[in-house]
Amino acid sequence: MALIGWPTLLIHPQCPLCHQAWSGPSFCPSCRDQLKLNQPRPQGTQPIPWRALGLYDANWRQLILRLRQRASPKVIRVLASECLALLPKPRSAIQLCAIPPRPGHQPGPPQWIQREISRQSRMRAQPLLHRRRACLGQHHLSGSQRRQNLQGVFSVEPLQHPSAKVMLLDDVVTTGATSQAAAEALQAAGYGVVGVLCLAHTSSLFDATMT
Numbered sequence: 001m002a003l004i005g006w007p008t009l010l011i012h013p014q015c016p017l018c019h020q021a022w023s024g025p026s027f028c029p030s031c032r033d034q035l036k037l038n039q040p041r042p043q044g045t046q047p048i049p050w051r052a053l054g055l056y057d058a059n060w061r062q063l064i065l066r067l068r069q070r071a072s073p074k075v076i077r078v079l080a081s082e083c084l085a086l087l088p089k090p091r092s093a094i095q096l097c098a099i100p101p102r103p104g105h106q107p108g109p110p111q112w113i114q115r116e117i118s119r120q121s122r123m124r125a126q127p128l129l130h131r132r133r134a135c136l137g138q139h140h141l142s143g144s145q146r147r148q149n150l151q152g153v154f155s156v157e158p159l160q161h162p163s164a165k166v167m168l169l170d171d172v173v174t175t176g177a178t179s180q181a182a183a184e185a186l187q188a189a190g191y192g193v194v195g196v197l198c199l200a201h202t203s204s205l206f207d208a209t210m211t
């Protein structure tokens with residue numbers, strides 16, 4: 001009987017992004033470098049306070065597009081733990097709220113990452129927001145047109161934990177009009193809103209400050 005050699009039985013640990021040999025808990029150093037995960041995180045205050053894991057450059061764009069096509073549990077695990085590290089403390093005072101998908105769309109990265117953060121930290125993660133109606137595609141709209149387009153789009157679950165402040169979660173933030181509309185709907189229902197945490201922000205044109 002032929003023996004199966006040890007090497008064929010071992011699963012070699014890989015970086016979940018580039019699949020090079022790597023056994024650490026995150027992405028490999030080269031992928032972390034390309035995503036600028038070792039650098040200060042971009043943040044700003046307009047139109048609501050925001051923090052991002054990175055700016056939406058070619059590398060982040062590729063990662064997010066790939067993730068939207070296929071949920072990779074290992075990638076989601078790393079991104080969730082990176083997001084978790086950016087949340088204000090104490091985390092028990094924060095309630096996460098992923099921006100819901102458009103009507104007719106399946107849950108995507110914001111929902112997957114919210115679920116994984118909740119698993120890693122036991123943070124509250126009930127769906128607080130729902131899309132009441134479809135809005136137009138926003139790519140061609142200016143900031144003020146986007147705000148108009150989003151009026152009345154979100155409905156909100158009744159307030160259950162008045163002390164908890166909501167942190168919105170999204171994959172890509174562009175003008176922030178969607179986050180702002182979500183924050184306004186939550187505030188109108190009595191929720192406090194801390195801001196929005198996103199994987200990538202498209203621009204530093206607003207008031208992005210590197211701190």
Ligand SMILES: [Zn+2]
Nearest residue numbers: 015018028031
């Ligand atoms: Zn890698």
